[in-house]
Amino acid sequence: MNFFYLRRKFYNILALTVSLLSAGFGIFFLFWILKDVISFGLPALNGSFFTELPAPPGAEGGGVAHAILGTFFVTVVATAIGVPSGILAGTYLSEYGRKSKTASTVRFLSDILVSAPSIVIGVFVYAVLVKPFGGFSAIAGAVALSIIMLPVIVRTAEEVLKLVPDATREAALALGAPHWKVTVQVVYRGARRGITTGVLLAVARVSGETAPLLFTSFNNSFWNFKMTEPTATLTVTIFNYALGPYEDWHTKAWGAAFLITASVLVLTVLARLLVTRRSAG
Numbered sequence: 102m103n104f105f106y107l108r109r110k111f112y113n114i115l116a117l118t119v120s121l122l123s124a125g126f127g128i129f130f131l132f133w134i135l136k137d138v139i140s141f142g143l144p145a146l147n148g149s150f151f152t153e154l155p156a157p158p159g160a161e162g163g164g165v166a167h168a169i170l171g172t173f174f175v176t177v178v179a180t181a182i183g184v185p186s187g188i189l190a191g192t193y194l195s196e197y198g199r200k201s202k203t204a205s206t207v208r209f210l211s212d213i214l215v216s217a218p219s220i221v222i223g224v225f226v227y228a229v230l231v232k233p234f235g236g237f238s239a240i241a242g243a244v245a246l247s248i249i250m251l252p253v254i255v256r257t258a259e260e261v262l263k264l265v266p267d268a269t270r271e272a273a274l275a276l277g278a279p280h281w282k283v284t285v286q287v288v289y290r291g292a293r294r295g296i297t298t299g300v301l302l303a304v305a306r307v308s309g310e311t312a313p314l315l316f317t318s319f320n321n322s323f324w325n326f327k328m329t330e331p332t333a334t335l336t337v338t339i340f341n342y343a344l345g346p347y348e349d350w351h352t353k354a355w356g357a358a359f360l361i362t363a364s365v366l367v368l369t370v371l372a373r374l375l376v377t378r379r380s381a382g
């Protein structure tokens with residue numbers, strides 16, 4: 102009996118040790134990456150970095166203001182497309198078609214999209230929007246990012262809405278409220294923190310996407326306020342500058358990487374805080 106106890110204790114210690122080493126391994130490289138991004142990216146941040154257009158190739162100075170603006174526009178439009186669609190789809194899966202064949206099909210397709218490479222989505226949008234309409238555009242990039250966001254929001258919304266107790270729905274229905282009003286005014290209120298968390302995580306995920314934007318919004322070296330024309334984004338700018346032969350381009354690529362990393366970190370921390378508040382509540 103003592104032998105079996107010692108063997109179980111040994112395996113327990115072994116499993117804990119391997120888990121701690123694996124966690125330490127991941128955390129080590131995470132902080133290594135963050136250290137490089139901060140040490141190389143911070144020197145690039147100055148006034149011109151946020152306010153000026155790129156300098157001519159080979160000349161120092163300039164900034165990536167056009168890419169910051171383009172990233173903001175593309176992300177906002179992608180959020181405007183993906184978030185309502187994802188929440189409505191999640192609402193259908195949770196409230197109206199839980200066990201229907203249509204719901205099973207939607208869940209299956211959503212799981213496929215979650216694991217689909219982003220470059221495949223970029224090629225799909227290129228074939229559907231870019232090539233038929235004769236050119237790259239910011240709206241095509243936003244559509245590609247919204248497709249990437251969609252499955253994350255759908256599954257998050259479904260799971261969060263299911264966490265609202267059925268007794269709450271039944272109490273509202275017993276008072277004579279129609280089903281749609283119960284969903285909007287009762288269920289949504291109970292799940293708003295979780296839905297917000299899913300939206301923030303989806304936005305954080307697409308913030309660093311490059312491959313789909315290479316096939317859709319492409320790039321632009323000037324200010325662009327039209328969604329139907331090619332638009333610069335930070336991720337594509339990093340890709341182009343990192344491959345360039347000039348040291349100043351490399352510095353600006355590090356600065357853009359730091360800006361994206363900081364933005365994603367803020368969104369992730371905000372999402373975690375919302376989750377913590379929801380759990381505490």
